[in-house]
Amino acid sequence: MKHTANARFAIKSWDEKPYSEGPDLPKMTKAAVTKTFTGDVAGEGHVEYLMMYRADGSATFVGLERVVGHVAGKAGSFVLQRTGV
DSSP states (O other): OOOOOEEEEEEEEEEEEEEETTEEEEEEEEEEEEEEEEEEEEEEEEEEEEEEEETTTEEEEEEEEEEEEEETTTTEEEEEEEEEE
16 A cells, blocks of 8 residues: 655755866765655655756755654654755
């Protein structure tokens, strides 16, 4: 049996700092982000993203996010793996 949860999130804080950049090099940053979740998942998430920005303005990111709160009425925490472009 499959279970699904629907939730929305809002960015509460975003603190991004470059850690590597230079002429003809992609910009690399680290961002500490806090999110507030509402819906079937209710609580707060904190993720650390590593990002690489290309010359065309697009970016690739990876991150691990710990969410603390409630899912289907049960309290606890879990970790999400985030990747994307």
